[in-house]
Amino acid sequence: MLLSPRIRAALLAVASASLLAASLPAPAAVPLGIGDPLFPHLGNPGYDVTSYDIALTYRGDHRKPLDAITKIDARATDRLDRINLDFARGTVHSVDVNGAPAGHESVGEDLVLTPKTPIGPGGAMRVTVRHTSDPAAGSDGGWIRTADGLAMANQADAAHRVFPCNDHPADKAHFTFRITAPKHLTAVANGLATTRHHGERTTTWTYRTRHPMATELAQVSIGRSAVVRRTGPGGLPLRDVVPAKDRASLERWLEKTPEQVAWMERKVGRYPFETYGMLLADAKTGFALETQTLSLFEKSLFTRPEYPEWYVESIMIHELAHQWFGDSVSPRRWSDLWLNEGHASWYEALYAEERDGPSLQARMRHAYQKSDEWRARGGPPAAPKQPEPGHKISLFRAVVYDGSALVLYALRQEIGQSAFDRLQRRWVRTYADQSASTADFVRMAGRVAGRDLGDFFQEWLYAPTTPPMPGHPDWKTSAVSTASSASPASSGV
Ligand SMILES: [Zn+2]
Numbered sequence: 213m214l215l216s217p218r219i220r221a222a223l224l225a226v227a228s229a230s231l232l233a234a235s236l237p238a239p240a241a242v243p244l245g246i247g248d249p250l251f252p253h254l255g256n257p258g259y260d261v262t263s264y265d266i267a268l269t270y271r272g273d274h275r276k277p278l279d280a281i282t283k284i285d286a287r288a289t290d291r292l293d294r295i296n297l298d299f300a301r302g303t304v305h306s307v308d309v310n311g312a313p314a315g316h317e318s319v320g321e322d323l324v325l326t327p328k329t330p331i332g333p334g335g336a337m338r339v340t341v342r343h344t345s346d347p348a349a350g351s352d353g354g355w356i357r358t359a360d361g362l363a364m365a366n367q368a369d370a371a372h373r374v375f376p377c378n379d380h381p382a383d384k385a386h387f388t389f390r391i392t393a394p395k396h397l398t399a400v401a402n403g404l405a406t407t408r409h410h411g412e413r414t415t416t417w418t419y420r421t422r423h424p425m426a427t428e429l430a431q432v433s434i435g436r437s438a439v440v441r442r443t444g445p446g447g448l449p450l451r452d453v454v455p456a457k458d459r460a461s462l463e464r465w466l467e468k469t470p471e472q473v474a475w476m477e478r479k480v481g482r483y484p485f486e487t488y489g490m491l492l493a494d495a496k497t498g499f500a501l502e503t504q505t506l507s508l509f510e511k512s513l514f515t516r517p518e519y520p521e522w523y524v525e526s527i528m529i530h531e532l533a534h535q536w537f538g539d540s541v542s543p544r545r546w547s548d549l550w551l552n553e554g555h556a557s558w559y560e561a562l563y564a565e566e567r568d569g570p571s572l573q574a575r576m577r578h579a580y581q582k583s584d585e586w587r588a589r590g591g592p593p594a595a596p597k598q599p600e601p602g603h604k605i606s607l608f609r610a611v612v613y614d615g616s617a618l619v620l621y622a623l624r625q626e627i628g629q630s631a632f633d634r635l636q637r638r639w640v641r642t643y644a645d646q647s648a649s650t651a652d653f654v655r656m657a658g659r660v661a662g663r664d665l666g667d668f669f670q671e672w673l674y675a676p677t678t679p680p681m682p683g684h685p686d687w688k689t690s691a692v693s694t695a696s697s698a699s700p701a702s703s704g705v
Contacts, residue, residue, distance in 0.1 A: 240319075241294060241317055241319045241322075241324035241326075242319060242320075242322075242324075243296065243319050243320035243321060243322035243324075244256050244257055244296045244322065245257075246380055246382060246383075248380065248382075248545050248546055248547075249545070249547065250545070250546040250547060250596070250598060250599065250607065251368070251369050251380075251546055251604075253298075253320060253321060253322065254298065254369050254379055254380050254546075255298070255378055255379060255380030255382060255383060256295075256296040256297065256298065256322070256378050257289075257290070257296075258288060258289055258290045258292050258295070258296075259286040259287060259288045259289055259290075259292065259295065259331075259337065259378070260286060260287050260289060260383055261284055261285070261286045261377070261378045261383050261385040262285045262286060262287060262385055262386065263284075263285045263385050263386040263387070263388070264282065264283070264284055264285075264375070264377065264385055264386070264387045264388070264427075265282070265283040265285075265387075265388045265390070266280065266281075266282050266283075266375050266387070266388070266389050266390070267280060267281045267282075267389075267390040267391075267392070268280050268345065268389070268390070268391050268392070268432065269392045269393075270361075270362070270391065270392065270393045270394075270397075270399075270434050271394070272393070272394045272397070274347055274348075274355075274357045274358075274361055274362050275347070275348045275357070276348070277302065277303070277344035277345060277346040277347075277348075278344065278345045278346075278347070279344060280302070280342075280343050280344060280345045280375060281340065281341070281342050281343075282340070282341045282343065282375045282376050282377075283338060283339070283340050283341075284297070284337075284338070284339040284340075284341075284376070284377070284378075285336070285337075285338050286336075286337050286338075286339070286378075287334065287335070287336055287337070288331040288332065288333055288334060288335045288336075288337060289333065289334075290333050291330055291331070291332055291333055292327070292330060292331040292337075293326070293327075293330045294324055294325065294326055294327075295309065295314075295324070295325040295327065295331070295337070295339065296322045296323070296324050296325075297322065297323045297324075297325065297339070297341070297372075297376040297377060297378065298321060298322060298323070298371075298372035298376070298377055298378065298379035299318070299321070299322070299323040299341075299343070299372050299375070299376035299377070300318070300321040300372060300373055301345075301346050301349045301350060301354065301373045301374075302343045302344045302345050302346050303343060303344045304316055304318070304323060304341060304342070304343045304376075305342040305343060305344075306341075306342045307323075307325055307339065307340065307341050307342075308338075308339070308340040309325060309327035309328070309331075309337060309338070309339050309340075310327070310331075310336075310337055310338055311338075312327070312328045312329075313328070314326055314327045314328065314339075316341075321372060323341070323376050325339065339376075341376045343375075343376065345374050345375060347362055349373075350373065352370065352373070352602070352603075352604065352605075353365055353366060353367070353369070353370025353373060353604075353605070354366060354370040354371070354373030354374045355373075355374060356493065356495050356497060357495065358435055358493045358494050358495040359435075359455070359494035359495065360397075360435035360436040360437075360455060360494060361393075361397060361433070361434040361435030361436070361437075362432070362433070362434045362435070363431070363432070363433045363434075363435075363491060363493045363495065363508060364430060364431050364432050364433075364503065364508075365497060365499070365501050365503075365508060366427060366428045366429070366430055366503075367428045367429070367501055368428055368546055368549075368604060368605075368607060369428070369604055370428075371427035371428055371430055372427070374430070375430075377427045378427070379427045379428070380426075380427070381426035381427075381428060381429075381542040381543050381544075381546075381647055382542075382544055382545070382647045384424035384425055384426050384542060384645070384646075384647065385424055385425065385427075386420070386421055386423075386424055386425070387401075387402060387403065387420070387421045387425055387430065388406075388418065388419070388420045388421075389401035389402070389403075389417075389418065389419045389420075389432055390416055390417070390418050391416065391417045391418075391419075391432060391434065392411075392414050392415070392416045392417075393414060393415060393417070393434050394413060394414055394415075395410070395413055395414060395415055396436070397415075397434055397435060397436060397437075398417075398433075398434070398435065398436070398437040398438075398439060398453075398456075399415075399417040399432065399433065399434045400417070400419070400431075400432075400433045400437065400439060400451075400453045400491070400506065401417075401419035401430075401431060401432045401433070401506075402419060402421050402425060402429070402430060402431050402503065402504050402505050402506055403419045403420050403421035403422060403486065403487070403505060404419065404420065404422070404449070404486055404487055405417065405418065405419055406418045406419065406420050421486075421504070421505070422485070422486040423484070423485055423486070423504075423540070423645050424645050425504045425539070426504075426539075426542045426647075429502065429503050429504040429539055430503065430504075431491065431503035431504070431505075431506045431508060433453050433491050433493070433506070435455065435493075435494075436455065436456050436457070437453050437454065437455060437456055438453075438454055438455075438456040438459040439451050439452070439453055440452045440453075440454060440459060440463075440466055442466075442467070442469075442470065443470070444469065444470045444473045444474075444483070444488065445470065445473050445474045445477055445483070446482070446483075448473065448483055448487065448488065449486070449487045450469055450470065450473075450487065450488055450489050451487060451489040451506075452466045452469070452489040452490045452491070452492070453489065453490070453491045453492070453506065454466070454490075454491075454492045454511070455492070455494050455511065458492075458494075458511065458515075461515075462492060462511075462514055465490075465514045465524065465528070466490065468525060468528065469488065469489070469490065469528070469532075472525075472528060472529055472532055472563075473488060473532065475529070475563065476529070476532055476533060476536070476559065479559065479562075479633075479636065480536055480636050480637055480640050481637050481640060481641060483535065483536075484535060484536055484539070484540035484640065484644055484645075485504065485505045485535060485539075485540070486505065487505050487506075488505055488506075488507075488532070488535065489505070489506050489507075490506070490507055490509055490528070490531075491503070491506050491507065491508045491509065492509050492510075492511045492514065493508060493509070493510060493511060494511050495510060495511075496510065496512075497510050498510075499605075499608075500513070500527055500530070500531050501531070502531045502534030502535065502538055502539055502556070504535070504539045505535070507531035507532070507534070507535075508531075509527070509528075509531070513527060520568075520569075521567070521568075522564050522567035522568045522569040523564070523569065525563065525564075525567055526560045526561070526563050526564040526567070526569060527560070529559055529560050529563040530556045530557065530559070530560040531556070532559075533555060533556045533558075533559035533560065534552060534555075534556045536555075536640045537551065537552055537555035537556055537640065538551075538552030538553075538555075538556065540640060540643075540644045540645060541639065541640055541643040541644065541646065541647075541648050542646070542647040542648070543647065543648075543649075544647045544648060544649035544652075545649065546596075546607065547594060547595060547596060547650070548594070548648070548649055548650050549596065549607065549608075549612050550593040550594050550596075550611075550612050550616035550619070550650070550673070551616075551648070551650065551653060552612075553608070553612040553613050553616055554593065554612065554613075554615075554616025554617050554619060554620055555617075555620065555636075557613045557614055557616065557617040558617040558620045558621075561575050561576075561614075561617060572621070575614065575617075576614075576617070576618055576621045577684075577687060578614075579614040579615060579617065579618040579621075580618060580678065580681055580684075580687045580688075580689060581687075581688065581689055581690050582610070582614075582615075582689075582690065583611075583615055583618055583678040583689050584677050584678050584689040584690065584691075584692050585689075585690060585692045585693070586609065586610045586611040586615040587611055587615070587675075587676055587677065587678065588676070588692045589609060589610075589611070590609035590610065590611040590612070590615075591611065592611070592673060592674050592675055592676060593611055593612060593615055593616045593619055593672070593673050594650045594673035594674055595673075595674055596609070596611065596612060618678075619672045619673060620632075621681075622668075622672055622679075622681055622682060623635075623657065623665075623668075623672075625681065625682040625683045625684070626661075626665070626668060626682045627657070627660070627661040627665075631660050631661050631662075634660050635656060635657050635660040635661075638656060638660060639653065639656060642656070650669075650673065654666065654669045654673075657669070677689070
């Protein structure tokens with residue numbers, strides 16, 4: 213929520229440029245960003261969001277737009293004559309800033325507001341946007357239409373296709389969701405339920421997060437759902453959301469979560485949030501997603517007989533591990549994505565090994581063989597290539613999954629098991645509820661190991677080819693075939 217001094221300095225540079233522009237008569241509104249090279253127009257300079265309050269009214273037809281009111285509480289970090297929000301794919305009816313009507317226009321994927329009076333540096337602002345949120349308008353993320361309603365998948369850049377926001381994980385905030393839906397449906401969102409109001413034909417469900425959250429991790433599920441409750445380690449409330457008709461047949465999977473949370477806690481420490489659970493959506497998504505406190509899965513992952521049990525369990529662990537790596541500790545820039553996916557893949561592989569899956573070493577040896585090819589295709593782990601235009605999910609390539617778990621394996625080989633374990637625990641404890649960068653990780657690893665690891669990480673994270681694996685001089689990478697360099701992205705988890 214509160215950005216680091218380094219980011220503030222960068223924002224100041226952008227803001228002073230816009231101040232110069234503001235002294236000229238009526239400059240045109242332009243889409244802005246916070247300087248993420250992979251997503252130049254994502255996020256906005258000049259303010260920190262502290263909280264979102266999002267009210268959604270669903271009328272029972274997931275092809276029709278929802279009515280919505282999004283209230284954003286934020287603090288200006290600079291003088292703001294204009295306020296840029298990220299928002300595309302909805303009709304904006306009206307905008308208030310601090311209670312007064314404000315001008316608004318859509319430019320690119322930004323909604324640019326002109327408040328009656330400029331906001332001074334440090335000033336509080338409450339922005340209220342009355343708008344629609346359209347689940348039918350596109351297929352590049354945001355709302356997902358399920359057999360019985362809606363769910364959400366906003367990673368990496370699609371939250372602003374659902375609600376107006378500062379759509380970058382560097383600006384985390386608290387969230388309240390108020391979802392009004394026909395009586396026969398169940399609504400669930402991130403965090404814990406606070407109140408429920410019954411109208412004549414509708415119910416309004418309110419959920420609130422206790423921890424700050426990135427916009428990309430927002431989740432709202434509306435459908436004919438059963439909410440299955442149980443208690444996890446240390447009294448952690450668990451709640452899974454499943455199609456009501458499939459509740460009994462899915463129980464054998466749902467009941468695994470308490471043991472999985474305990475397993476992760478033995479590895480890295482206390483679970484970071486107020487609740488956890490799985491949302492099993494009756495939809496074809498092609499991925500699972502670590503939406504905060506309520507991970508999204510395709511129901512079919514749990515019903516297709518061809519998947520071995522260890523495989524399904526390891527995908528469950530992947531999303532659970534993200535609650536620490538990616539959710540509680542968010543990326544500062546999208547090029548830090550390897551910290552999310554590398555760690556989630558690491559625990560996925562460790563868990564698979566314990567459950568009759570392939571051994572970690574065999575999996576890492578295979579990753580080593582492929583690593584040069586993955587780097588050629590997707591860039592090195594911490595400097596990934598741009599996603600393909602119009603296909604931003606292609607950022608999620610093999611190099612950020614097993615190609616980055618391989619970096620963690622090399623690190624463990626280099627500094628030893630005990631230092632590696634201490635680093636994992638210290639990382640999620642130190643940066644809980646914050647955004648952290650690759651440089652933060654490199655610095656902390658060096659401190660824990662008691663020596664500078666700058667050269668080691670430079671090679672492993674940024675070199676176009678894979679360095680020798682410590683302790684395995686016999687491991688070799690396959691030659692890069694030029695024919696495969698244009699092959700499609702792997703389907704992510
Ligand atoms: Zn993942």
